[in-house]
Amino acid sequence: MDTISIRKDACEPELLEVPRPEPEPGQALVRTLRVGVDGTDREVIEGGHGGFPEGEEFLVLGHEAVGVVEDPNDTDFEAGDVVVPTVRRPPDDGENGYFARGEADMAPPEGTVERGIDGAHGFMSEYFVSEERFLVEIPEELAARGFLIEPISITEKALELADASRSTFEWDPDTALVLGNGSLGLLTVAMLAREMDVYCLGRRDRPDPTIEFIEARGGTYIDSRETPVEEVPEAYERVDLVYEATGYAKHAITSLYALAPNGVAALLGIPDPWEFEIDGGRFHREFVMENKAMVGSVNSGPRHFRTAADTLADLPEAALADLVTRVVDYREFGDAFEAADDIIKTAVQFSER
């Protein structure tokens, strides 16, 4: 069967033929419908993040997938069920407590591999197999956009952690600042805009589809070249929630300054080392005197995938139509992995339902 893979030492992904996998006991065989592309795929291709499966000379790409069960094998699925796979799997040296508890997203980096990212093949193939417990069934009417469930689940987890950190007192957030206007940031804008006033920070010139996306959701675009995060309170207002999806390391500090008292910043970016100077006294003092919180969040678990399916069903059609700017056939994936100013979200199609 065909896959879209990156070989060791290659700079570009390619179509690579591999044997169609056979499901082992406890696994189902899934025919792939669509797989989303995001910034992590670009980092994996460029070698900045993730790694190859042990002993393999290539990595099948893709971690945002939706498919239909082709062969339930001995699982509780039925042929034709629409499913979304979670990303993390136990490492080669075996299961651990995080997986046993259904909390693989809380495993430390050495306690997991990630399909399509780090140490395990992804879903950009005509078929894939997966253990039953890592497949989340979704309503079939969500199949066409089911590849958005994984990124939505990433935000569900981050927001769940943020909410939990504020659960000891009455916290009713009504303003949010999303840092980053990549596809994850914009998806989060659409999610938060259902119940909050949302600002979204980027560094694009108008006209730009991401700015149009933000404004169509009722949000406010902030150009970080004019208004860096720490100046948002003066130029706009202090916010209850910051959602960071830039990987720009200064945001792990300056997010705090954009928060209103009792606010929380959720950090999701994964930057490289970078030394710079901060006013650590201000950072520390404001953290304490204003009862602020910061949570780091990586990956997501089956619970977040299920909530994400509900969220996907609830998001306005216009937002989803604006977000997914193209769907390409896998045989002609071409520049599907390249970022461009007119592209928000690309999905690669492997088959039709």
Added chain:
Amino acid sequence: MDTISIRKDACEPELLEVPRPEPEPGQALVRTLRVGVDGTDREVIEGGHGGFPEGEEFLVLGHEAVGVVEDPNDTDFEAGDVVVPTVRRPPDDGENGYFARGEADMAPPEGTVERGIDGAHGFMSEYFVSEERFLVEIPEELAARGFLIEPISITEKALELADASRSTFEWDPDTALVLGNGSLGLLTVAMLAREMDVYCLGRRDRPDPTIEFIEARGGTYIDSRETPVEEVPEAYERVDLVYEATGYAKHAITSLYALAPNGVAALLGIPDPWEFEIDGGRFHREFVMENKAMVGSVNSGPRHFRTAADTLADLPEAALADLVTRVVDYREFGDAFEAADDIIKTAVQFSER
């Protein structure tokens, strides 16, 4: 009646006579038993923190008090009830939602005054008045050490916030690192040592009563001059919980590096501005990849005072005896506010039950 107060422009507190207060409707008159001294009092005396009540030329010191109701006035208390006052009161320009909800500890700095610290007289006086809702009744057998309930409540709140931030997954902390061997740090060591392995960081030479205190609780003393926080994982182990009570601004960054995956750091210190260089990329990346959290915590609410009374009753007698190194009569308070190597916790006595 006598008070221990600091006058504007004075460097030292003094005995100052003021009229005995008359309780207004909704207020009880309390006869003060004992008031604890802590680092905040020293900062207030030195002018580094807090401020005088509006229009006043002096501030009555003290925020860690225990007393007996002398005149219940029209409240539900009875004469002789043992009570501990909370610290925050509505600002002069009136009530706000935080007070209405019983969450004064979550009010922003401009939404509150703090008795004995910032903008309102404290409890180092023979009598004080307080609204009923800011008095927490405690069992009379806790009266002699009731002045410890306020500092214990500070830790109760911080630990509640820390726990809440980890409540979305199974988190069973068994190692903690307390930064700071002042009286609040040591009280927290005694609290945490009931259920965790505890490390406590300081910079004292042996022999030293704080080191003896830590070791008597089964804890491990870490000398920060030999092992700074970021080297704790290599020299000892990574911990599930960091409790910062130093006000040393670098700890707001390096606490993260002492944490095991999924750990949380509670920050309580209140430093002055201080610029220094950090590896922000590492800070950000570790925050995210290891699902870590940080919570800032200031003050505490009535709920935390009630839990603190239970905690005080539960703490080992030896720990409390080791902690309170002296009780001085208020008329001879002398150097009660000065830190010294042989002093852990001082209480000033105003009357006997």
